[in-house]
Amino acid sequence: MDVPTDCPQRDERQGWTGDIALFASTACYNFDMSRFFDKWLLDMRSEQGRGGGYPMVIPKAGDNWPSMANSCWGDSSILVPWADYLARGRIEVLGNQYDSMKRFMKAAKWWSSFLAISPTDRYIWRFPFHFGDWAAPEGNVRDWLKKGKWVGTAYFANSCQIMSQIAKILGHKDDQIYYQNLREKIIHAYRKVFTDGEGTLKQEFQTGYVLPLHFNMTSGRETNQMTDHLVQLIEENGNHLTTGFTGTPYILFALSDHGKLEEAYRLLLQDTCPSWLYEVKAGGTTIWERWDALRPDGTVNIGDLSGAKSDEESGGGMVSFNHYANGAVGDWLYKRLLGLEPLSGGYKTFKVAPKIGGNITWAKGSTITPYGPIHVYWEIKNGMFHIKVDVPVSTSCQLILPNRKSMTLMSGKHDIQEHTF
Numbered sequence: 001m002d003v004p005t006d007c008p009q010r011d012e013r014q015g016w017t018g019d020i021a022l023f024a025s026t027a028c029y030n031f032d033m034s035r036f037f038d039k040w041l042l043d044m045r046s047e048q049g050r051g052g053g054y055p056m057v058i059p060k061a062g063d064n065w066p067s068m069a070n071s072c073w074g075d076s077s078i079l080v081p082w083a084d085y086l087a088r089g090r091i092e093v094l095g096n097q098y099d100s101m102k103r104f105m106k107a108a109k110w111w112s113s114f115l116a117i118s119p120t121d122r123y124i125w126r127f128p129f130h131f132g133d134w135a136a137p138e139g140n141v142r143d144w145l146k147k148g149k150w151v152g153t154a155y156f157a158n159s160c161q162i163m164s165q166i167a168k169i170l171g172h173k174d175d176q177i178y179y180q181n182l183r184e185k186i187i188h189a190y191r192k193v194f195t196d197g198e199g200t201l202k203q204e205f206q207t208g209y210v211l212p213l214h215f216n217m218t219s220g221r222e223t224n225q226m227t228d229h230l231v232q233l234i235e236e237n238g239n240h241l242t243t244g245f246t247g248t249p250y251i252l253f254a255l256s257d258h259g260k261l262e263e264a265y266r267l268l269l270q271d272t273c274p275s276w277l278y279e280v281k282a283g284g285t286t287i288w289e290r291w292d293a294l295r296p297d298g299t300v301n302i303g304d305l306s307g308a309k310s311d312e313e314s315g316g317g318m319v320s321f322n323h324y325a326n327g328a329v330g331d332w333l334y335k336r337l338l339g340l341e342p343l344s345g346g347y348k349t350f351k352v353a354p355k356i357g358g359n360i361t362w363a364k365g366s367t368i369t370p371y372g373p374i375h376v377y378w379e380i381k382n383g384m385f386h387i388k389v390d391v392p393v394s395t396s397c398q399l400i401l402p403n404r405k406s407m408t409l410m411s412g413k414h415d416i417q418e419h420t421f
Contacts, residue, residue, distance in 0.1 A: 017044075017055075017076040018134070021079045022248075032088065077097065081093045101163060115127070123186045130148030133247060136243060153189065164179040194208070198222060206242050207243045227255070230260075231263050249326075293320070340352055349395065355402075361379060361381070371395050385401060389414045
């Protein structure tokens with residue numbers, strides 16, 4: 001009841017840090033997570049190793065994973081309190097976690113320079129271990145882990161950006177500048193080591209493009225090239241995603257925020273394996289651990305995640321049909337399809353900017369903020385876009401309509417109608 005367990009039904013039931021790192025923002029839209037996160041982040045600080053790393057599960061239990069600095073799973077120490085702050089506006093959650101975050105970032109920087117050959121290599125995060133493109137629908141465990149340096153370096157850059165923002169909020173000017181400068185060095189290294197310098201990865205895979213696009217690590221023509229390559233990889237795979245845990249929450253953002261909205265909706269509404277709606281069509285009522293947990297031929301994928309190439313080779317294993325990580329697609333549904341996104345802590349200022357597509361004609365959603373509930377409803381009818389927004393007292397909303405018309409809404413109930421385009 002007090003750990004963000006990956007699955008409630010099998011022999012693990014541990015507080016896996018990677019899953020909650022990816023899902024925290026989605027969770028905070030649906031629930032006030034503050035008490036839960038306060039307790040769990042205290043556990044995290046308590047379990048932090050002397051070198052700055054964390055166990056992969058917190059509290060440490062079961063498999064007794066060692067404390068080490070690794071990407072995404074370790075980045076939960078930053079991503080979780082940041083998601084809580086944006087949803088609830090509690091500066092104290094950032095202040096309580098700040099020293100622990102800094103120790104983790106110091107460890108990430110140390111491991112990035114470990115055995116580095118050139119100055120650029122000092123910002124490529126390879127060691128000591130990354131889960132990489134975990135649970136991707138292509139390849140096996142060995143293939144997923146081999147993507148670790150791409151994933152680790154991108155997550156390192158993203159955490160630097162968030163740390164710079166947190167430092168600014170807490171009034172640590174020197175740290176703000178330090179993390180921003182470190183981020184630029186990491187981005188330069190990613191570009192030089194992993195790409196041709198113009199936006200093409202030397203080794204192409206979907207997550208390798210998704211992360212730098214969503215983490216704002218690209219610019220100009222490079223951005224367009226990466227976006228086009230991502231679309232090409234999706235199309236070559238029959239309009240399916242091939243992202244693992246670390247890329248899946250962000251793939252629709254990477255597309256829709258870079259001019260590929262219809263491609264994002266096509267991926268969202270895909271209903272053959274691998275896809276979210278394939279799970280629905282197959283009878284799933286919860287998100288699965290693997291896209292093909294139940295294969296199209298009706299067999300259950302019970303590979304043991306050890307790198308075995310077949311069920312027979314694995315000697316029997318297990319699979320979860322109740323595993324929330326890929327449910328982080330909810331974050332895109334709330335922020336892009338519905339259009340509701342905080343611009344400052346606790347939704348003191350927020351944006352409503354629906355991105356319409358996929359023949360979807362209406363959306364309705366709400367979240368409860370410290371200032372009161374925000375309600376959003378929009379529909380398209382007879383070529384007109386109709387939107388209702390309830391703005392709580394003491395907050396303001398930046399409304400951006402599909403026809404690009406924008407306006408600022410103060411507290412109250414707003415009912416607006418415009419031509420769609």
